[in-house]
Amino acid sequence: MLPDELPADMFHYQLQALSADKATQLYHYLRDNLAWQQPSIHVFGKWHPIPRLQAYIGDPDSAYEYSKQVFSPMPWPEPLARMRERLNNQLGCKFNAVLVNYYRNGLDSMGWHADDEPELGAQPTIASLSLGALRKFKLRHKHSRVVTDVPLRHGSLLIMKGQSQQHFEHSLPKQRKVTQGRINLTFRHIDASLL
Numbered sequence: 554m555l556p557d558e559l560p561a562d563m564f565h566y567q568l569q570a571l572s573a574d575k576a577t578q579l580y581h582y583l584r585d586n587l588a589w590q591q592p593s594i595h596v597f598g599k600w601h602p603i604p605r606l607q608a609y610i611g612d613p614d615s616a617y618e619y620s621k622q623v624f625s626p627m628p629w630p631e632p633l634a635r636m637r638e639r640l641n642n643q644l645g646c647k648f649n650a651v652l653v654n655y656y657r658n659g660l661d662s663m664g665w666h667a668d669d670e671p672e673l674g675a676q677p678t679i680a681s682l683s684l685g686a687l688r689k690f691k692l693r694h695k696h697s698r699v700v701t702d703v704p705l706r707h708g709s710l711l712i713m714k715g716q717s718q719q720h721f722e723h724s725l726p727k728q729r730k731v732t733q734g735r736i737n738l739t740f741r742h743i744d745a746s747l748l
């Protein structure tokens with residue numbers, strides 16, 4: 554399923570977590586109903602608006618801090634509350650927040666990073682649900698620098714767990730030929746006591 558160089562104890566890919574119809578329905582619901590924001594982040598002494606839109610949703614105790622900013626969670630819309638419940642049951646997780654990213658077309662992107670903020674804990678499990686346009690997700694081993702491309706499909710679920718964030722970074726590069734939108738949801742467990 555996934556390329557051999559990605560350790561099975563860190564990455565798992567479920568091609569069809571949602572049927573195509575359900576995934577399309579959820580895509581349209583989120584695109585049209587979430588309160589999208591485009592915050593600026595501080596990089597090398599300058600503020601830049603992120604090259605995508607985002608919405609942060611979670612329980613009241615799940616404030617999330619990155620790039621020196623605190624993101625307060627918005628309440629769960631019903632379809633995402635159901636999805637969270639399902640993933641918690643299926644994976645035995647305690648997700649209390651989801652970061653939703655909306656890439657309006659192939660010019661929107663996300664740079665290299667690891668999801669290694671302290672409030673995620675040492676070995677976080679992150680469940681990444683993709684909806685809409687097929688985009689290339691890249692994983693780069695921090696030590697060997699080997700890059701692996703994983704096309705994330707409409708309705709698919711990528712689980713990152715164990716030491717994945719310690720050993721790998723990931724990114725979603727621009728793809729100029731992509732004209733359609735994509736929405737990605739990363740379900741997370743935020744422990745505010747680790748901040």
Ligand SMILES: O=C(O)CCC(=O)C(=O)O
Nearest residue numbers: 652654668690725737739
């Ligand atoms: O859009 C994606 O597939 C990646 C999103 C991501 O890396 C994140 O939200 O931290």
Ligand SMILES: [Fe+2]
Nearest residue numbers: 666667668723
């Ligand atoms: Fe990430």
